[in-house]
Amino acid sequence: MDPGKKYEAIVVGTSAGGLYALSNILTELPAEYPLPIMVVQHRSKDKKELLEDILQHKCKIKIKQADEKEKIEKGCVYIAPPDYHLLIETDLTFSLSSDQYVSYSRPSIDVLFESAAAAYKDTLIGIILTGANNDGAAGISAIKQYNGLTIAQSPEEALFPFMPNAAIATKMVTHIWTLSEIQNFLLALDKNGKT
Amino acid sequence: MNLDSKKFRELLESIQLVYGYDFTDYAEASITRRVTHFMSVRKIESLDELARIVLKDEKIFEELVQEISVTVTEVFRDPSFYKSLRENVTKRLATYPFIKIWIAGCATGEEVYSIAILFKEEELLNRSIIYATDINQKSLQIAKEGVYSIDNMKNYTSNYQKTGGKKSFSEYYKAKYNSVLFDKSLKQNIVFSPHNLAVDKSFNEFQLIICRNVLIYFNQQLQNKAIHLFYESLCPFGFLGLGSKESLLFSDKKKQFEEVDRKEKIFIKST
Ligand SMILES: C[S@@+](CC[C@H](N)C(=O)[O-])C[C@H]1O[C@@H](n2cnc3c(N)ncnc32)[C@H](O)[C@@H]1O
Numbered sequence: 001m002d003p004g005k006k007y008e009a010i011v012v013g014t015s016a017g018g019l020y021a022l023s024n025i026l027t028e029l030p031a032e033y034p035l036p037i038m039v040v041q042h043r044s045k046d047k048k049e050l051l052e053d054i055l056q057h058k059c060k061i062k063i064k065q066a067d068e069k070e071k072i073e074k075g076c077v078y079i080a081p082p083d084y085h086l087l088i089e090t091d092l093t094f095s096l097s098s099d100q101y102v103s104y105s106r107p108s109i110d111v112l113f114e115s116a117a118a119a120y121k122d123t124l125i126g127i128i129l130t131g132a133n134n135d136g137a138a139g140i141s142a143i144k145q146y147n148g149l150t151i152a153q154s155p156e157e158a159l160f161p162f163m164p165n166a167a168i169a170t171k172m173v174t175h176i177w178t179l180s181e182i183q184n185f186l187l188a189l190d191k192n193g194k195t
Numbered sequence: 196m197n198l199d200s201k202k203f204r205e206l207l208e209s210i211q212l213v214y215g216y217d218f219t220d221y222a223e224a225s226i227t228r229r230v231t232h233f234m235s236v237r238k239i240e241s242l243d244e245l246a247r248i249v250l251k252d253e254k255i256f257e258e259l260v261q262e263i264s265v266t267v268t269e270v271f272r273d274p275s276f277y278k279s280l281r282e283n284v285t286k287r288l289a290t291y292p293f294i295k296i297w298i299a300g301c302a303t304g305e306e307v308y309s310i311a312i313l314f315k316e317e318e319l320l321n322r323s324i325i326y327a328t329d330i331n332q333k334s335l336q337i338a339k340e341g342v343y344s345i346d347n348m349k350n351y352t353s354n355y356q357k358t359g360g361k362k363s364f365s366e367y368y369k370a371k372y373n374s375v376l377f378d379k380s381l382k383q384n385i386v387f388s389p390h391n392l393a394v395d396k397s398f399n400e401f402q403l404i405i406c407r408n409v410l411i412y413f414n415q416q417l418q419n420k421a422i423h424l425f426y427e428s429l430c431p432f433g434f435l436g437l438g439s440k441e442s443l444l445f446s447d448k449k450k451q452f453e454e455v456d457r458k459e460k461i462f463i464k465s466t
Binding site: 097 | 222412444
């Protein structure tokens with residue numbers, strides 16, 4: 001890790017078992033958290049805002065579904081809407097797309113991570129949590145290529161280790177951490193996003 | 196692959212000069228992704244190389260359009276949208292002696308047949324004309340033929356039922372081998388034609404305009420331009436239906452519309 005390095009955004013990708021893992025790393029974050037967090041959790045297309053509601057119930061930080069062309073603000077967790085890919089533009093707004101499935105998924109973690117990497121370059125933190133497919137592995141590589149920081153949940157701890165393992169197999173993961181280590185790291189980022 | 200955004204813009208500008216297709220105001224993250232995908236499938240290594248090939252060879256350009264134009268669609272996609280049309284729009288349209296509908300960005304036509312079915316059930320189809328447009332010629336050809344894979348029919352039937360459809364959905368098509376063909380009676384009042392929202396003008400006045408999941412591919416400026424075009428093309432109190440994630444929020448015309456159904460993104464031109 002680069003001590004003193006400044007980060008501007010966090011992206012998180014997860015699939016099976018994700019709700020538990022997400023609430024673990026997000027619950028303690030304060031409402032005025034210094035960075036924005038963008039999340040892709042694979043979800044079925046009918047369950048409207050249930051995921052956002054459940055998470056909000058457990059968290060202090062604001063949780064909302066990402067909207068088309070919305071401006072990204074710090075202190076907010078944005079969740080990709082069901083059935084759309086979520087992309088980040090270089091002017092730090094969101095775009096949605098209904099392109100084909102990528103890695104069998106829509107929203108796809110790779111799509112979010114790759115566009116986020118291009119927008120935030122080396123100031124991005126990418127985190128892969130539990131999941132049962134390999135979506136996110138290409139995204140983790142993209143973040144690393146821009147010199148961002150990449151983290152995977154420890155496969156021993158993950159409810160579904162396949163997704164973190166796939167990310168780790170790219171050899172592009174900087175840290176393999178448990179949920180509580182990830183949480184501590186996120187909490188330790190100071191108000192300027194510095195480690 | 197990371198594309199240099201200045202070079203990328205230059206390529207889009209050259210395309211506009213050579214072919215008249217304007218992609219310069221598309222949402223950058225999405226179009227970059229499509230073009231990167233196009234390049235990696237064809238083993239094109241740089242934007243310079245892509246420019247050389249695409250600007251010289253119209254066939255390859257058409258294939259690039261195919262890639263950029265995301266054709267994903269469904270019959271009765273988002274059934275609750277169609278349900279709302281039944282409940283909130285068709286009754287009001289029934290007061291017109293003749294109804295003109297524009298479906299912009301119709302892709303391969305599934306949405307067009309959905310509207311035709313709905314209007315038939317509301318007994319409006321025989322006095323309606325549906326203009327269905329897209330920039331993608333290949334998609335328009337598929338739309339005209341109205342032949343689709345049988346694999347999706349289970350999903351489409353369930354979508355149809357969720358719109359409040361009371362008939363048996365199979366009344367509307369004939370199955371043959373692995374395909375289905377939508378009924379001729381649905382096609383009679385449909386005109387398929389190319390139209391580019393980024394460059395072409397208004398071509399008629401409509402009581403209903405539907406443009407779903409197209410604006411998300413545009414940047415705010417082009418979204419606004421398209422909304423202006425829709426505004427000009429609607430009769431007073433004409434209806435506008437957008438995709439479930441789209442809105443008038445960023446358009447300076449938003450005050451000239453009222454919400455008919457906020458959730459389903461159905462608006463009426465009010466002034
Ligand atoms: C994702 S599809 C939407 C299909 C359908 N409306 C739906 O909601 O299921 C997007 C369509 O927009 C079309 N499109 C893209 N740019 C366009 C433009 N400038 N003018 C007209 N159509 C455009 C594409 O060719 C594609 O068919």
